[in-house]
Amino acid sequence: MFFFERGRSKPRLFSLMLLAVSTAFTPVSAGELTGFMSAESRLFPQEGLYPEQSDASISVASNIEYYRDWDDYRQRMVVEGFARADSADSERTHADIRELYWWRDLDQIELYLGARQVFWGVTETVHLVDVINQEDWVENIDGEDKLGQPMISLLTQQEWGTVEVFALLGFRERTFPGKNGRLRSPVPVDKDRTRYQSDREEDPIDVALRWSKVLGDWDIGISHFSGTARDPILRPVSVDNEVVSLAPYYPQIEQTGLDLQMTKGAWLWKLESISVKEKQADRNTALVGGFEYTFFGVAGSSADLGVLLEYQFDDRRGIRATANQNDLALGARWMLNDFQGTELLAALSVDLDQGTRFLSVEGSRRLNDYWSLEAELRMFSNMHGEGPLFSFRNDDYFQVELRRYF
Amino acid sequence: MFAILPNKTRAPLLALATMIATFGAAAEVSTDESSAERKGLEIAREADRRDTGFGDTSSRMEMVLRNRHGEETVRRMRSRTLEQKNDGDKTLIIFDNPRDVKGTAFLSFTHKKGPDDQWLYLPALKRVKRISSSNKAGPFMGSEFAFEDLSSQEVEKYTYKYLRDEGFDGRDHFVVERIPVDPKSGYSRQEVWFDKEEYRVWKIDFYDRKGELLKTLSASDYNQYLDQYWRAERLAMVNHQTGKSTDLRLKDWKFQNGFSEQDFNKNSLKRAR
Numbered sequence: 319m320f321f322f323e324r325g326r327s328k329p330r331l332f333s334l335m336l337l338a339v340s341t342a343f344t345p346v347s348a349g350e351l352t353g354f355m356s357a358e359s360r361l362f363p364q365e366g367l368y369p370e371q372s373d374a375s376i377s378v379a380s381n382i383e384y385y386r387d388w389d390d391y392r393q394r395m396v397v398e399g400f401a402r403a404d405s406a407d408s409e410r411t412h413a414d415i416r417e418l419y420w421w422r423d424l425d426q427i428e429l430y431l432g433a434r435q436v437f438w439g440v441t442e443t444v445h446l447v448d449v450i451n452q453e454d455w456v457e458n459i460d461g462e463d464k465l466g467q468p469m470i471s472l473l474t475q476q477e478w479g480t481v482e483v484f485a486l487l488g489f490r491e492r493t494f495p496g497k498n499g500r501l502r503s504p505v506p507v508d509k510d511r512t513r514y515q516s517d518r519e520e521d522p523i524d525v526a527l528r529w530s531k532v533l534g535d536w537d538i539g540i541s542h543f544s545g546t547a548r549d550p551i552l553r554p555v556s557v558d559n560e561v562v563s564l565a566p567y568y569p570q571i572e573q574t575g576l577d578l579q580m581t582k583g584a585w586l587w588k589l590e591s592i593s594v595k596e597k598q599a600d601r602n603t604a605l606v607g608g609f610e611y612t613f614f615g616v617a618g619s620s621a622d623l624g625v626l627l628e629y630q631f632d633d634r635r636g637i638r639a640t641a642n643q644n645d646l647a648l649g650a651r652w653m654l655n656d657f658q659g660t661e662l663l664a665a666l667s668v669d670l671d672q673g674t675r676f677l678s679v680e681g682s683r684r685l686n687d688y689w690s691l692e693a694e695l696r697m698f699s700n701m702h703g704e705g706p707l708f709s710f711r712n713d714d715y716f717q718v719e720l721r722r723y724f
Numbered sequence: 725m726f727a728i729l730p731n732k733t734r735a736p737l738l739a740l741a742t743m744i745a746t747f748g749a750a751a752e753v754s755t756d757e758s759s760a761e762r763k764g765l766e767i768a769r770e771a772d773r774r775d776t777g778f779g780d781t782s783s784r785m786e787m788v789l790r791n792r793h794g795e796e797t798v799r800r801m802r803s804r805t806l807e808q809k810n811d812g813d814k815t816l817i818i819f820d821n822p823r824d825v826k827g828t829a830f831l832s833f834t835h836k837k838g839p840d841d842q843w844l845y846l847p848a849l850k851r852v853k854r855i856s857s858s859n860k861a862g863p864f865m866g867s868e869f870a871f872e873d874l875s876s877q878e879v880e881k882y883t884y885k886y887l888r889d890e891g892f893d894g895r896d897h898f899v900v901e902r903i904p905v906d907p908k909s910g911y912s913r914q915e916v917w918f919d920k921e922e923y924r925v926w927k928i929d930f931y932d933r934k935g936e937l938l939k940t941l942s943a944s945d946y947n948q949y950l951d952q953y954w955r956a957e958r959l960a961m962v963n964h965q966t967g968k969s970t971d972l973r974l975k976d977w978k979f980q981n982g983f984s985e986q987d988f989n990k991n992s993l994k995r996a997r
Binding site for chain 1 (some may be wrong): 861
């Protein structure tokens, strides 16, 4: 604005502006490029249910992040991009801007502008309250890979807690495997047939609010989300009485969430709960709660063994059913605390109604400062003719990933 | 924040120190148990008093881990500390190396009494996790330093007993035994060498729960900052039972960074780079 002012003050203001801009971009403060490249192989020992599905795949991926701080660390720019090329599934070959935002500290308030990743919650086996970002489902079915969400967000820290307000601009559709991919529904999801309950189709502005506070041993968060659900309802599309594809339908929801953790000695007690009201549908409740206990220095060694138990409840049924309606998850985390940072995480989920079981084992080991190796085993057993996991019954897999960080 | 952080002070405190030293000499003769405890506590308090008022610090840390075959691996991190008036310090550690943990950040609120509060930021998930602080005896980043060796050394965390005077490297030292109050500590006791002039820690022998000598810490390359506060640049920890060792180099000590409470919470932990 100052550029257009008339009068004697102009040259001085102009030079001040120049000074401010040049200070902003001179490397008086930090900035860095980091990331990794990886090669991954997935092996499916059982034949796919559908002839076009692959039994093995090789893929390469890269994640690159750059950040720069300036203005005496009161402003920051972050860019993070991810891309994967997959030999078997063209839908898994994809790229995403994970983050691209500008952050500014305005004394009492912090402003974020751009695409970000935001994580809410405390539990390990299901992430119920975590609602800001869409899942990058083709990356991994654990829901921990997420698509960048464009937003304007404000944060303030007060005596009475931290409050964050989000205006979520634009909607990201969930990624789904293609017809050659594994871990898919019996018929592929057709994203060309995506429908929204909102009239504004792909450009609704969703809003979210979160309050959180640490009170001694307690970490507490209460959140509310109003807008387009991140989890789509998959509606069958029939042609001549035959289901040919599934059409994602994203309803409008009001979702209130609570997350609690109490940390007492080696015990972590955790609870997440949501109440979801879908427009023109019933109100539903879901919760996950349990504990994690760690045995430090097992048998006089430097290794730690953590055991966790979480109970999952969800009263959504029918087309809205999740895989966690009445399930018990048991897990163990084995950390060797050696030079290589060797870690093993195993979790078994059992459906208490149907007896279906899902086993997941993840291991990682550092090879040196720059290289690391990760492995993952997922097994679906005792599957019955209903439930969202039924179509994965032949999709047990073993995955190895080699990463080079830079 | 580190085990090795006493400092120099001005004339009145020096006078007090001389008084304590004189009193100590008398106590030696009487070999009275309670006076040895009183003198041990006085030495710890004096060391603490001399390091009070530093405000905040930042430093770069480089740890060289060595196994018994002499194989080495390097850990690099940066540390920021904010002094608290009536409680233990707040500390933030940001990991730079190895690369697979780069960007991970650790926040700790130490308390004079009761367990510390600790959070970890995992950059791959953009997730902050509250973690258990009862892992005091566990290794920090696979090194020979336990979490409790690196956390804020509050006077209240031990009971003390003055043992003897001992000279080495041209300095006179008080040798003080300290016994951890917390039953979760990995040590039954420690012997600490404070130099008589500046109350800096030069050596600590750590005894395991069975009473056997476990580790020895040696500090060196002390520098003085703001005309008062002493910080060591080298801490060498040797594990006598496993033959492993860790050299910790603390570089680029900076005081008066202007850190505030807002730089040490869950929100700033997510932003720490």
